[in-house]
Amino acid sequence: MTTFDQDRRQLVALTDDVLRAHCGLDHLRARLDDDTAHTAALWGRLAETGLVSALVAEDHGGAGLSPAHLSGVLHSLGRHAVPEPFLETAVLATSVLGALPGPVADTWLPRIVGGDALAVVRLGELTPFLPYAADADLLLDLAADGSVRAFTREETEVVPVPSLDPLRPLARVTVTGEGTLLGSDRAVVTRTRSLAVAGAACLLAGAAQRLLELTVEYVGVREQFGRPVGSFQAVKHKAADLAVMVDMATAAALSAFDAVDDPDGASRAAAAKAYAGDAAARANVDALQLHGGIGFTWEYHLHVWLKRVMGLAATYGTTTALRRDLARELLARVTEERRG
Amino acid sequence: MSAPDTAAGVAEFRAEVRAWLAEHVPAEPLPPWTEREGFDLHRAWEGRLFEGGYAAVDWPTEYGGRDAGLRRSIAFAEEYYRAGAPERINMGGLYLLGPVLMRYGTPEQCARWIPDLLACRTIWCQGFSEPGSGSDLASLRTSAERDGDHFVVNGQKIWISMGGFADWIFALVRTDPEAGRRRKHDGISFLCIDLRSPGVEVRPLTMVDGTRGFAEVFFTDVRVPVGNVVGEVGRGWAVAMSTLGFERGAVFGDHAKFSRDVADLAALAGARGLDEDTHALDELGRVLVQTEVYRANVYRLAALAEAGGELDSTASINKVFWTQMQHDIFDTGLRLLAQDGAVVGDPGSLPGADAATLRAWSRWHHRYWYARAAMIFGGTNEIQRNIISERVLGLPMEPRR
Numbered sequence: 104m105t106t107f108d109q110d111r112r113q114l115v116a117l118t119d120d121v122l123r124a125h126c127g128l129d130h131l132r133a134r135l136d137d138d139t140a141h142t143a144a145l146w147g148r149l150a151e152t153g154l155v156s157a158l159v160a161e162d163h164g165g166a167g168l169s170p171a172h173l174s175g176v177l178h179s180l181g182r183h184a185v186p187e188p189f190l191e192t193a194v195l196a197t198s199v200l201g202a203l204p205g206p207v208a209d210t211w212l213p214r215i216v217g218g219d220a221l222a223v224v225r226l227g228e229l230t231p232f233l234p235y236a237a238d239a240d241l242l243l244d245l246a247a248d249g250s251v252r253a254f255t256r257e258e259t260e261v262v263p264v265p266s267l268d269p270l271r272p273l274a275r276v277t278v279t280g281e282g283t284l285l286g287s288d289r290a291v292v293t294r295t296r297s298l299a300v301a302g303a304a305c306l307l308a309g310a311a312q313r314l315l316e317l318t319v320e321y322v323g324v325r326e327q328f329g330r331p332v333g334s335f336q337a338v339k340h341k342a343a344d345l346a347v348m349v350d351m352a353t354a355a356a357l358s359a360f361d362a363v364d365d366p367d368g369a370s371r372a373a374a375a376k377a378y379a380g381d382a383a384a385r386a387n388v389d390a391l392q393l394h395g396g397i398g399f400t401w402e403y404h405l406h407v408w409l410k411r412v413m414g415l416a417a418t419y420g421t422t423t424a425l426r427r428d429l430a431r432e433l434l435a436r437v438t439e440e441r442r443g
Numbered sequence: 444m445s446a447p448d449t450a451a452g453v454a455e456f457r458a459e460v461r462a463w464l465a466e467h468v469p470a471e472p473l474p475p476w477t478e479r480e481g482f483d484l485h486r487a488w489e490g491r492l493f494e495g496g497y498a499a500v501d502w503p504t505e506y507g508g509r510d511a512g513l514r515r516s517i518a519f520a521e522e523y524y525r526a527g528a529p530e531r532i533n534m535g536g537l538y539l540l541g542p543v544l545m546r547y548g549t550p551e552q553c554a555r556w557i558p559d560l561l562a563c564r565t566i567w568c569q570g571f572s573e574p575g576s577g578s579d580l581a582s583l584r585t586s587a588e589r590d591g592d593h594f595v596v597n598g599q600k601i602w603i604s605m606g607g608f609a610d611w612i613f614a615l616v617r618t619d620p621e622a623g624r625r626r627k628h629d630g631i632s633f634l635c636i637d638l639r640s641p642g643v644e645v646r647p648l649t650m651v652d653g654t655r656g657f658a659e660v661f662f663t664d665v666r667v668p669v670g671n672v673v674g675e676v677g678r679g680w681a682v683a684m685s686t687l688g689f690e691r692g693a694v695f696g697d698h699a700k701f702s703r704d705v706a707d708l709a710a711l712a713g714a715r716g717l718d719e720d721t722h723a724l725d726e727l728g729r730v731l732v733q734t735e736v737y738r739a740n741v742y743r744l745a746a747l748a749e750a751g752g753e754l755d756s757t758a759s760i761n762k763v764f765w766t767q768m769q770h771d772i773f774d775t776g777l778r779l780l781a782q783d784g785a786v787v788g789d790p791g792s793l794p795g796a797d798a799a800t801l802r803a804w805s806r807w808h809h810r811y812w813y814a815r816a817a818m819i820f821g822g823t824n825e826i827q828r829n830i831i832s833e834r835v836l837g838l839p840m841e842p843r844r
Contacts, residue, residue: 108750319836334839339832346831347763354743355736374735377728426728427721430709433731434718437709441797 107171114157115175121152122183128404131184131270135407140186140270141221141238150218155193160201163212170194170298174305174360178353181309184411186270188221188235190302196222199243199251199295203286207253211241225276226296229419232273236261242276245296249289252282268414270407297363301372303419304356307379310411311349311386317405318342318390321397338393345382345389352382370432373425380422383412448514456511457518463495464526472802473529475809477654482608485532489563498561499537501695506545506553507561513695513745520696524703527799535604536560536567539686540613543633547674547682556611556635570600570614570636570660571683578826580615581627581680585662587616587634589669594618594634596642596665602820606658607647612636619677633679635671642666652812695745697765698738704772704810705734707803712779714796726775733768740764756835759827766817766824773811780804 125148134140149155157173159165173194180189197215200208200222214220222241223233236242239261242254258280266273319342322333332338352375359375362368387409391398398405416422448456473488474481492498501516502508511519541560544553559565576583585598596616603612612635617623619630638645642665647655674682709727717723740761744754777784783792788805790796796804818824832838 315836319838323838331839333832334841336829336841339836339838339841340825340828342836342838343828343831344763346836347760350757350760351736351740351764355739358739358743371735371739374732375739377732378736381732423725426732427724428728429731429735430724430728431718433706433709433727434713434724437706438713438718441710441713441799 110168111172111175114154114172115179117152118154118176118179121148121154122179122185126183126185131186131404131407134186134270138269140272141188141235143218145185146187146221147218149187149189149193150216155189155218156197156216158194158197158201159212159216163201163208164216165197165212170198170363171361174301174357177302177305177360178309178312178357181306181311181411181415182313184270184310184313184407188223188238190299190306191223191233191235191239192221194298194302195224195295196241196243198298199224199245199285199291202291202294203251203288205285207283207285211253214240224295224299226292226299226419229296229299231275232264232266232418233276234271234273234418236274236276237263237272242278243285244278244282245292247292248287249292250287251285251291253285254278254280254282258282266414267417268410271411271414273414293369294363297369297372298360299419300376300425301356301360301363301368303415304352304372304375304379305360307376307383307412307415308349308353308356310408310415311352311379311383314383314386314390314405314408314412315342315345315349317408318345318393321394325395332393341389341393345385348378348382348385352379355379370429373420373429376420377422377425377429380416380425383416384422387412448512453514453518456515457522460497460519460522461526463497464522464528467491467495468526468528472527475654475806476530476532476605476608477656477809479608482532482605485529486563486566486608488529489531489533493562498533498563499541502537502541502561503545506541506557513748517696517741517745521699523696524699527703532605533560533563533566535569536563536565539569540567543613543673543682543686546685547633551670552635552673565611566605566609567611567613568603568606568609568658569686570603570612572602573599574601578823581631583615583617583631585614585616586620587618587632587667589618590666592669593666594632594669594672596634596636596662596667599659599661601648601659603658603660604820605656606645606660607655609645609658610638612638612660613673615679615683618672618679622677628680630677631679631683632676633673633682634667635673636662636665636667640665640667650812651815652809654809695741698734698741701734701737701765701769701772704769704803705731707800708772708776708779710796710800711776711793711804711807714793714800715779717779723779726779730768730772730775733764733771737765737768759822759830760835762821763824763827763831766814769817770811770814773807773814776807777811 125145153166156165157168161167200212220240221238223236223239225244227247240256242259244252258278260277260279261274263274322338323331325332355375356379359371362371394405397403473484476482476485500509500511500519504510544557571580573583587594587596600614614634614636615631616634617630618632622630642663644661645658648657648659649655650657712723712727744757748754780792787808790801793801793804833840
């Protein structure tokens with residue numbers, strides 16, 4: 104095993120430890136009861152462990168790691184349905200600020216590293232609603248022409264909308280001020296989009312994995328006709344089909360996030376997110392079906408992950424939209440090749 | 444297992460393979476191997492691959508391979524399919540029998556069979572299924588009774604891929620019916636049989652699309668030397684199971700074949716003027732995404748294997764995925780061709796299409812039926828789902844005998 108692999112494994116183990124201790128069902132329950140998602144306490148834990156600053160350069164107080172270090176971490180965050188803007192702040196915002204150095208980055212990166220500020224990133228049509236915007240101190244707006252502007256809280260108007268997933272609150276954001284131009288670089292926009300799309304795929308794969316685990320656990324103990332329902336082939340084959348999709352979605356998501364800087368990074372991210380959306384949709388339907396009535400209750404926690412996968416599938420590119428874009432690219436390429 | 448490949452080593456090997464293929468791949472595609480003429484041409488092509496040193500690049504050098512690591516093996520497969528080289532007819536022999544001989548065979552058996560297998564001078568086929576033993580393979584009844592230094596074989600094997608063209612068969616036979624009555628997996632032996640032996644009758648099976656790529660084989664008092672048993676007598680089940688991983692999963696590099704199929708599918712859609720048809724884009728996008736996911740999985744499994752991980756538990760997942768994906772690709776093509784899908788390979792369905800696209804369409808229905816077969820062979824996908832649910836997910840066993 105390489106040092107790199109060992110580092111990645113340790114980061115996932117660290118994340119799992121922190122989340123088991125501080126983001127268990129009791130934490131999620133309390134958030135639902137309070138009607139809040141983000142808490143300074145949990146975010147502070149994530150910052151303390153260095154996960155929030157993993158991608159930040161060392162001269163800004165971070166660990167200077169590459170995205171490839173974090174794919175497994177994102178998967179774990181999805182598995183635990185973490186109600187925090189980790190992808191938005193710790194991956195997307197830190198990457199944008201790191202790529203466009205200047206006074207804005209110098210001001211905000213240390214705050215993010217310290218766990219004292221949250222930032223969200225707007226990516227055109229990929230983000231009609233911004234998750235966790237109501238908690239954010241900074242908005243980074245990445246336009247298709249490559250320009251990147253930063254808006255402080257005072258320069259935005261944030262209108263919360265009723266989010267399907269209450270642990271991942273959404274808002275409509277309008278900018279009211281001029282903002283500050285950080286720079287103009289199409290490569291930064293493309294890379295950030297790929298990070299968002301592949302990162303969401305990792306979160307989705309993790310959340311779908313949890314739905315599978317909850318389901319396997321339940322059908323293993325729930326008895327009807329004198330035996331566990333999980334011993335009936337009708338149930339086992341559904342679970343097996345789901346396991347195939349979740350396993351493949353995980354393979355594609357993690358490798359796409361790791362390969363975000365490869366020449367085909369954008370299309371790999373798109374394929375991974377499209378498939379993760381499919382797998383998550385299957386997990387959503389089958390997990391509830393195989394749980395039966397208990398899965399419908401507020402008291403049982405399945406709904407946390409049902410809504411998490413639905414919300415994530417609708418974010419950072421839907422399966423349908425991503426597939427169509429990929430199909431258009433392929434058609435154009437093949438037509439070109441076969442004409443020549 | 445060989446050492447992991449370096450990026451530079453892979454790139455150099457890839458360039459070498461690409462150059463060799465550019466020089467040697469037949470300009471005109473070979474006729475289908477399901478008829479004798481096409482089969483012989485494919486066999487000759489396998490011979491050329493062997494002479495070039497490309498028959499089985501990942502095989503150990505001591506057996507005539509190049510000891511290529513997984514990354515080089517994948518690169519070879521990618522280049523092979525990219526070049527549009529002929530379908531491989533020797534893969535079954537090379538990867539179902541070859542590794543078994545290397546692991547369980549005696550030095551004499553290896554020396555006797557492996558060189559001709561590698562060079563495709565001998566065509567081997569697999570005799571596992573019987574008319575009454577499909578998913579419940581261990582219930583097999585073909586018997587091999589000991590008579591001095593021979594076994595006398597009686598019974599019938601079916602669904603034998605390339606059986607009509609093969610020279611030898613490696614078969615599962617029951618050498619100890621008594622042990623089998625106690626536990627059906629016991630008392631089975633892995634036996635190599637020369638199909639030219641007296642008492643062997645090979646009957647080609649005409650399949651659903653009229654091709655004759657499969658056969659059934661009847662054995663009547665066929666005398667086979669005891670020395671043709673691979674592994675221990677009566678312990679053939681374990682030997683056989685070690686080969687199934689190939690059919691189910693560990694075929695590194697076949698993602699490139701599916702990517703090529705999806706490119707053909709895109710060309711079909713383009714030739715039909717469906718470039719802006721959202722339904723066609725959705726369908727094409729769906730299968731394209733699956734092939735990209737499969738590619739990611741191939742590289743994940745390669746990394747896992749390089750790190751010394753076991754792939755057995757992934758084999759069933761892989762088999763369900765790739766066979767469904769393959770079916771989806773060819774089924775989608777037929778649906779995109781709409782009413783013209785009812786006509787086999789008609790060039791009139793694709794006015795103005797280039798030669799490569801027409802060629803793909805001419806083979807489309809055959810490939811479609813093969814895709815249907817793949818969901819059945821190598822352990823049906825339903826059996827794979829049992830394996831996944833019990834061995835990967837840990838769900839309770841089905842009651843079975």
